[in-house]
Amino acid sequence: MAQDKIRITLRKSTSGSNVKQRKVLHGLGLRRINQTVVKADNACIRGMVFKIKHLVEVEEGA
Numbered sequence: 001m002a003q004d005k006i007r008i009t010l011r012k013s014t015s016g017s018n019v020k021q022r023k024v025l026h027g028l029g030l031r032r033i034n035q036t037v038v039k040a041d042n043a044c045i046r047g048m049v050f051k052i053k054h055l056v057e058v059e060e061g062a
Helices: 019-028 043-051
Strands: 005-010 036-040 056-060
16 A cells, blocks of 8 residues: 655745754755655654745645
8 A cells, every 4th residue: 555645845045044954954864945755654754844834835635
């Protein structure tokens, strides 16, 4: 059975954000505005997205 995925897109600049938020973005593989990554939909990734929800756009079922 296929695992659920989510598509995460960086929509806002990281300037002005704190170091922890930048580390979360780096951990997700997001470095540039409008860059998109597809990750497994699990609790770990959801927690990371929650920390930076004001900077990203999330699409479920990607």
